[in-house]
Amino acid sequence: LLLTMSTPDEAELCYPHLGNSSCRRIMRSHSVSVLISIILSSISVLTVTLNLLVIISISHFKKLHTPTNFLLLSLALSDFSVGFVWIFQILLLDGCWYFSDGWCVFNAFLTSISTAASVGTVVLISVDRYVAVCDPMHYSTKVTPNTAKMSVVLCWFCSVVCYTTMLKDNIEHPGGFNTCVGECVVYLPPVAGIVSLLLKFLIPVSIIVVLYVRVFAVAVSQARAMRSHVTVVTLHGSLKVNRSELKAARALGVVVVVSIMCLSPLYIATLSAGFAGLKASSYVVFSCVFFINSLLNPVIYAFLYPWFRKCVKCIFSLQILKSGSSEANILSCSHAKFVLMIFGSCP
Incomplete structure (x- = not known):
């Protein structure tokens, strides 16, 4: 029986039989690799499971078929997809990609669409709460189940079109930007990077902050009015905001704030370091914070x-x-x- 042992150089290669054309793997101790795998696997399973429970709940019970819950369903779908792509992050732990170049592009495409749809849905939730609290007299006519469904479809459609355009070169030439075998590189032109930053961070966060500042102001006015038994006066006339709407605004406000907290580190770091200056290790850490939001959303629902x-x-x-x-x-x-x-x- 002839046993062959890999040399240290060969052990560091993703595909030892390819020699220098193979990418080098990230070397970690076995215990560290196992620990990271367990943590990421747990996050992936919990994210997929909890968001699946939200999807089943809202889809099954007809009493939950409200405009706000349709938006939560969209958020759960995007979070479910993010939980699914966590599997690929686990497979990339050692820096080697063992699937086809097509799957590499699919991973990037699904991640981009899911995160973009998630951010877009959070904006829609903010708009929904703004109308419900600041214009409750016309909420039922302005925000209907069909309106919510169309908004969700449009949000996902725009995400697909946007990232199909941005990743066009990668879709047409999978693996065309790899420098070695076992690498998963997706090229995003500088202009596309700026557009992505605007559409997934700067513009959405600005809209969310402006809307929720207004919602908060109305909520404070309503609370004071409840204590003094005085009707709240707004630009739309004299009205009283339903307590359930205020409660829903506070609950969804938590979802919005947590989303911004998870979203901000990655883009702030990207802006600080420049699009080409962010280290790979830092990018992985900030991406994990970004993705962890998909697990936190259903946990928030469970508590609130x-x-x-x-x-x-x-x-x-x-x-x-x-x-x-x-x-x-x-x-x-x-x-x-x-x-x-x-x-x-x-x-």
Whole structure:
């Protein structure tokens, strides 16, 4: 039996049999590699699972088919996709790409579309809360389920078109920008990088901040009015904002703030270092912070939305498989009454 041992140089190559044409792998201790793999795998599984629960909940229960929840469904879909691409980040731990060049481009394409759709959806959520709080008298006519659906479709469509254009060279020539075998390089022209920065950070964050400052001002005025029993006066006349709308604005405000906190480090670092000056190690760290937002969103729902906790119980107890469960009034009924609820309205 002849045993062959790899030399140190060969062990550092992604494809030892290709010699110098192969990329070099990132060498780490076995314990560190295992620890990183476990952490990233856990994040990926949790992100996919929790967002899948949100998708099933909103899709199944008809009482949850509201404009705001359709926006949350879009956010969950984008976060689910981000959780899926985490798998590729795990495979790239050692700096080697073992799949085809086409899969490399697909990874970049899906990541770009998902993150862009996520940011766009957060902007739509801010607009939704702005109209609900600042113009409640016309909210039901301005923001309808169909309007929300069309806005979501348009958001995803624009994301697809935008990044299909930006990644056009990579799509047409997969692997054309690789310098060695085992590399996954996606080229983004400088102009496209600036456009991406504007569309995924500067413009969205500016819109979100302006809208939520206005929402916060109205919420403060409403709180004072409630204490003094005085009707709030706005530019649209005398009106009183529904408490549930204010509560929803606060809950979704947490989602918005967390999104901005996770989004900002990557783009601030990119602006500080210049588009070509950010180190690969720093980029990976900031990207992880960016992606972790997809895990935090459903966790926020679990803490702030009672209906989500009820839905999760119903899903795991398989109550949703019963006939008529989609008609259940999950917003007002307790889980104990769910079995009665599927055969009629909650008492």
